[in-house]
Amino acid sequence: MMIPDLQQLAAWLADTDIGLLELRTPQGHVRLRRDGAMPENDVLEELQGNAEASVPAPVAASKATATPPAVASSVGVFLHHHPLRGAPLAPPGAGVQAGQTVGLLQIGALLLPVAAPQAGVVASMLAAHGSLVGYGTALVELHPSMPPPTDR
CATH class of the missing domain: 2.40.50.100 (RNA polymerase II/Efflux pump adaptor protein, barrel-sandwich hybrid domain)
Structure with a gap:
């Protein structure tokens, strides 16, 4: 999964009340978690690398x-x-x-x-x-x- 795909998922997640989204693929799996503060503070956890990075939620074209x-x-x-x-x-x-x-x-x-x-x-x-x-x-x-x- 590429970074633009993850950013799009994070943007979609920011527009919902979903707190956690986990996606498993043959290449690995990721977990997107809203930290509860503001939707822009969605966090990307890459479980395979055990790394954590902040993913800014891009402004959707419709907005x-x-x-x-x-x-x-x-x-x-x-x-x-x-x-x-x-x-x-x-x-x-x-x-x-x-x-x-x-x-x-x-x-x-x-x-x-x-x-x-x-x-x-x-x-x-x-x-x-x-x-x-x-x-x-x-x-x-x-x-x-x-x-x-x-x-x-």
Whole structure:
């Protein structure tokens, strides 16, 4: 596992209430632990080398934009529409309210709603319908909704 991969995992961990994440691969295993202070103080423990180093949590690209995208809350298959319906839940160009369902995350037989983090206009779907996505993957790009014109 490369350092950018570990930094991405640390960033995802910082956005959750998970205190410990252990990952085992054929090449070794790592443990990411939140020390309880601030999310930026996530600690990387490389168990094979018995070394400990601080991994700064990089600012996610979604936090740099004015309108954050709708993201996956878990690993699953992203769906633009319900399996029993053909119409997309939120087609590009559609206005959505904060908390409105803009897609579905399928985990086995379970369908979880993917909610818009704030009101806006759906700009694009960042993940294809039926694609496997990981936790924190940006799924739907939103643009701020424009206020209605005022009459003067």
